[in-house]
Amino acid sequence: MxxxxxxxxxxxxxxxxxxxxxxxxxxxxxxxxxxxxxxxxxxxxxxxxxxxxxxxxLNIQKTNESYYEKLEQWRVQCHQEIDRFFELKNQQLNECVSGKVREQEKEYNRLQSKVAELIREQETTKQDIDLLTSSIHHLEEQLHRIDRTYFQISIRPLVIDDNSICINETIEHEIDLLNLSSTYKTINYPLESRMALSCNDQHVLIHRKPNLCLIDR
Ligand SMILES: [Zn+2]
Ligand SMILES: [Zn+2]
Structure with missing residues (x-):
């Protein structure tokens, strides 16, 4: 129907x-x-x-540029740090090599002028001769020693910690409480007080027993 x-x-x-x-x-x-x-x-x-x-x-291009700037800044600073360290070690090495030679050159100049002086004066003693002879032998030994000196340079490759750069995703005005960084500082706080614990231009952290409240300004 x-x-x-x-x-x-x-x-x-x-x-x-x-x-x-x-x-x-x-x-x-x-x-x-x-x-x-x-x-x-x-x-x-x-x-x-x-x-x-x-x-x-979507302002992906603009934000990408600012992320890149941060990474680039890190890269430049690391390179500067490596250059600084390289220069320091290079100086230390040069100092080790040429420092020893300079020392012996000083001794050589001293002996040379001493002998020249004695010849000029046409006067010397047995003690002068013995001292000069022993000093010359010592200098010879030192030069021979320098000739046989090598530096062993142990170099460890630079290890970059992956945590040096952490990339965490957040959304503007949202706070991810599961992703807090480690403790920066601890403070003692009166249990009953209601004063702000901390603040920045966006949020105020207040203890209201038994809660810890993060308030958006
Ligand atoms: Zn219908
Ligand atoms: Zn109908």
């Missing part, structure tokens, strides 16, 4: 179950409801287009 259309005041015979309102409707109302559904597609298309425009306004 045929049923009437499910809509109030419509006397036509129902022709089928409408997908949107789950009522048995006449052919005319089925068509109307169908047209309404189809018209919703247009507004969905508009929303999708608007989302497409959002991609163009």
């Amino acid at each position: 045929s049923q009437p259309c499910g809509l109030v005041k419509c006397t036509r015979t129902s022709r089928g179950l409408c997908d949107c309102c789950k009522q048995n409707l006449c052919l005319q109302h089925l068509n109307e409801h169908n047209a309404l559904l189809i018209s919703e597609l247009d507004s969905l298309a508009d929303e999708i287009n608007a989302l497409g425009d959002r991609f163009k306004t």
Whole structure:
């Protein structure tokens, strides 16, 4: 037996179950409801287009540049640190090598001028001769020693800790309490006090027993 259309005041015979309102409707109302559904597609298309425009306004390029600047700054500072360390060690090594030679050169000059002085004066003693002879032998030994000196340079490769640069994802104005860094400082605080524990330009940290509240200014 045929049923009437499910809509109030419509006397036509129902022709089928409408997908949107789950009522048995006449052919005319089925068509109307169908047209309404189809018209919703247009507004969905508009929303999708608007989302497409959002991609163009995402400021990925700008933020990427500022991230890169931070990494670049780290890279430059590390290179400077390596250069500074290299220069220091290079100086130490030069000092080790030429410092020893300089010392012996001083002794050589002293002996040379001493002998020249004695020859000029045409006067010397047995003690002078013995002292000079022993000093010359000592200098010879020292030069021979320097000749045989090598430096063993042990070098460990530089290990860069992966934690030197940590990349954590956060969303503006959201605070990830699961991702707090390690303790910076601990303070003793009166249990009943309600004064701010700490603050910055965005948040105030307050102890309200038994809670620790982070309040957005
Ligand atoms: Zn319907
Ligand atoms: Zn109807």
